[in-house]
Amino acid sequence: xxxxxxxxxxxxxxxxxxxxxxxxxxxxxxxxxxxxxxxxxxxxxxxxxxxxxxxxxxxxxxxxxxxxxxxxxxxxxxxxxxxxxxxxxxxxxxxxxxxxxxxxxxxxxxxxxxxxxxxxxxxxxxxxxxxxxxxxxxxxxxxxxxxxxxxxxxxxxxxxxxxxxxxxxxxxxxxxxxxxxxxxxxxxxxxxxxxxxxxxxxxxxxxxxxxxxxxxxxxxxxxxxxxxxxxxxxxxxxxxxxxxxxxxxxxxxxxxxxxxxxxxxxxxxxxxxxxxxxxxxxxxxxxxxxxxx
Amino acid sequence: xxxxxxxxxxxxxxxxxxxxxxxxxxxxxxxxxxxxxxxxxxxxxxxxxxxxxxxxxxxxxxxxxxxxxxxxxxxxxxxxxxxxxxxxxxxxxxxxxxxxxxxxxxxxxxxxxxxxxxxxxxxxxxxxxxxxxxxxxxxxxxxxxxxxxxxxxxxxxxxxxxxxxxxxxxxxxxxxxxxxxxxxxxxxxxxxxxxxxxxxxxxxxxxxxxxxxxxxxxxxxxxxxxxxxxxxxxxxxxxxxxxxxxxxxxxxxxxxxxxxxxxxxxxxxxxxxxxxxxxxxxxxxxxxxxxxxxxxxxxxxxxxxxxxxxxxxxxxxxxxxxxxxxx
Ligand SMILES: Nc1ncnc2c1ncn2[C@@H]1O[C@H](COP(=O)(O)OP(=O)(O)O)[C@@H](O)[C@H]1O
Ligand SMILES: [Mg+2]
Numbered sequence: 001x002x003x004x005x006x007x008x009x010x011x012x013x014x015x016x017x018x019x020x021x022x023x024x025x026x027x028x029x030x031x032x033x034x035x036x037x038x039x040x041x042x043x044x045x046x047x048x049x050x051x052x053x054x055x056x057x058x059x060x061x062x063x064x065x066x067x068x069x070x071x072x073x074x075x076x077x078x079x080x081x082x083x084x085x086x087x088x089x090x091x092x093x094x095x096x097x098x099x100x101x102x103x104x105x106x107x108x109x110x111x112x113x114x115x116x117x118x119x120x121x122x123x124x125x126x127x128x129x130x131x132x133x134x135x136x137x138x139x140x141x142x143x144x145x146x147x148x149x150x151x152x153x154x155x156x157x158x159x160x161x162x163x164x165x166x167x168x169x170x171x172x173x174x175x176x177x178x179x180x181x182x183x184x185x186x187x188x189x190x191x192x193x194x195x196x197x198x199x200x201x202x203x204x205x206x207x208x209x210x211x212x213x214x215x216x217x218x219x220x221x222x223x224x225x226x227x228x229x230x231x232x233x234x235x236x237x238x239x240x241x242x243x244x245x246x247x248x249x250x251x252x253x254x255x256x257x258x259x260x261x262x263x264x265x266x267x268x269x270x271x272x273x274x275x276x277x278x279x280x281x282x283x284x285x286x287x288x289x290x291x292x293x
Numbered sequence: 294x295x296x297x298x299x300x301x302x303x304x305x306x307x308x309x310x311x312x313x314x315x316x317x318x319x320x321x322x323x324x325x326x327x328x329x330x331x332x333x334x335x336x337x338x339x340x341x342x343x344x345x346x347x348x349x350x351x352x353x354x355x356x357x358x359x360x361x362x363x364x365x366x367x368x369x370x371x372x373x374x375x376x377x378x379x380x381x382x383x384x385x386x387x388x389x390x391x392x393x394x395x396x397x398x399x400x401x402x403x404x405x406x407x408x409x410x411x412x413x414x415x416x417x418x419x420x421x422x423x424x425x426x427x428x429x430x431x432x433x434x435x436x437x438x439x440x441x442x443x444x445x446x447x448x449x450x451x452x453x454x455x456x457x458x459x460x461x462x463x464x465x466x467x468x469x470x471x472x473x474x475x476x477x478x479x480x481x482x483x484x485x486x487x488x489x490x491x492x493x494x495x496x497x498x499x500x501x502x503x504x505x506x507x508x509x510x511x512x513x514x515x516x517x518x519x520x521x522x523x524x525x526x527x528x529x530x531x532x533x534x535x536x537x538x539x540x541x542x543x544x545x546x547x548x549x550x551x552x553x554x555x556x557x558x559x560x561x562x563x564x565x566x567x568x569x570x571x572x573x574x575x576x577x578x579x580x581x582x583x584x585x586x587x588x589x590x591x592x593x594x595x596x597x598x599x600x601x602x603x604x605x606x607x608x609x610x611x612x613x614x615x616x617x618x619x620x
Binding site for chain 1: 492494495496497498499500501502503504505512513516517
């Protein structure tokens with residue numbers, strides 16, 4: 001397992017205690033800070049000077065990134081492929097630790113708690129993830145969701161206990177009406193869009209505070225994409241959502257804030273409309289105007 | 294589909310053949326010779342296989358009857374007095390059962406450990422090479438090594454020990470244990486390959502839900518690779534059923550099942566017996582039994598068994614291709 005050294009550096013007020021004040025702007029460096037709008041809910045996740053290095057790579061895949069993730073908003077991560085979006089996302093629930101030789105600097109706070117101090121199974125139930133490829137397990141639809149609900153120590157709870165929770169997760173993911181009549185069907189028989197919504201149901205079933213989505217629509221047709229985007233809109237009321245997308249139109253549609261990354265660096269972070277209509281950095285302007293990427 | 298020259302439904306469409314011939318005309322002579330040689334070799338193999346099957350079928354069906362299958366073999370100078378092949382059939386099934394029961398958990402466990410944990414890396418390498426060596430070793434070498442092991446006083450319980458302390462070393466336990474090495478590599482290889490081909494994001498989906506490695510293995514990975522484990526197991530069973538050396542050296546190749554002690558059930562496991570392979574070996578014209586008709590019958594039954602196992606493999610493969618995944 002990868003070794004995670006203690007945080008080496010923090011951006012912001014030097015020497016200040018590592019307490020996250022949702023209203024504090026100090027911890028976020030200019031020019032990023034201009035984006036902090038007061039209208040959003042409490043900060044759920046704080047990415048604080050995070051760098052991630054893969055073994056053998058010359059430069060870090062993610063370099064000194066600081067970002068807030070708040071309740072009630074969708075944060076869209078954009079940038080050309082290979083710029084570190086997935087790596088950053090995977091560090092938020094410490095999945096990046098599964099990669100041998102990967103190391104992380106900086107801190108990630110979930111509701112004020114350092115994720116390195118959280119028990120990993122608990123962390124991953126609070127910060128749930130959707131992947132690029134729909135990846136249901138080779139089980140029935142019901143079992144896919146039930147598997148997520150069962151906690152480690154739980155002896156198999158009966159269907160009676162699980163069924164209402166499975167139903168509510170499937171409803172939240174907007175899949176219930178399509179599958180209710182045959183929950184015992186193998187999940188892999190569903191269409192791609194349904195599979196991805198099943199994965200969302202699975203991720204919601206653990207009742208997370210933060211939902212990470214890594215290009216969740218890139219394997220889906222336009223109609224399924226629309227359904228999933230609709231879902232993201234509804235879910236952000238109750239969850240903080242971070243979505244990686246290389247589809248700028250999608251970032252614009254679903255994002256409340258957008259963070260643009262380039263070669264591991266966070267170049268710009270701004271409210272969505274502002275980033276697209278009035279980007280500050282030249283790189284951002286080139287990218288959103290389609291000059292590269 | 295049909296070309297302009299075709300005469301109607303049912304007629305062979307000449308279009309395709311002409312196209313093929315036209316294509317062949319463009320080929321260089323050396324290529325043509327190569328293709329012809331490949332065809333010839335292929336046909337020859339088909340002829341050999343068909344002849345073998347027909348011959349075994351002809352000989353087998355001639356001598357196989359229900360009575361033969363359910364009566365016990367008897368020692369006898371004349372073929373008409375040598376009884377049936379019940380004991381070798383039971384022996385074959387018993388050996389398959391014992392060897393598979395040992396090999397399956399070992400092979401699956403080793404594959405899981407190597408793919409999912411793989412640490413320490415040097416030990417994983419050593420284990421993998423070890424299994425490769427076993428896969429490549431001739432079964433007679435494995436057999437003679439196994440005999441040396443099971444004749445150790447330590448393993449006296451596995452067969453029977455004479456009063457003087459000498460250990461016989463031949464029994465169902467001994468042969469089954471050693472035979473597990475014959476099945477282990479194929480189960481290991483198919484399981485390992487299947488695990489390696491499970492996409493990373495499937496594992497991560499499980500870890501991402503806060504599941505432990507063990508829960509992921511048990512509830513996600515094992516169900517995913519179950520068809521491959523079944524395939525490897527069926528292949529391994531075929532290899533077990535077809536092996537003679539280990540049976541001759543380690544099962545004693547006695548005509549009938551002979552209990553090694555008075556304990557019911559366990560006595561049989563401690564005792565000796567034969568399988569279809571050793572029965573064929575002993576009763577073929579080269580062996581001491583000299584009951585070739587019975588040997589043909591037993592060989593035919595053995596072939597049916599192995600063909601059955603191969604069909605099972607194909608069946609599992611097709612189910613998988615049809616995406617009829619386990620639930
Ligand atoms: N498992 C890994 N091992 C080594 N390098 C990796 C690994 N995953 C990604 N990288 C590298 O890290 C950089 C960022 O990758 P990634 O986070 O996947 O980018 P994005 O999601 O923005 O396309 C790339 O240069 C990529 O080659
Ligand atoms: Mg990516």
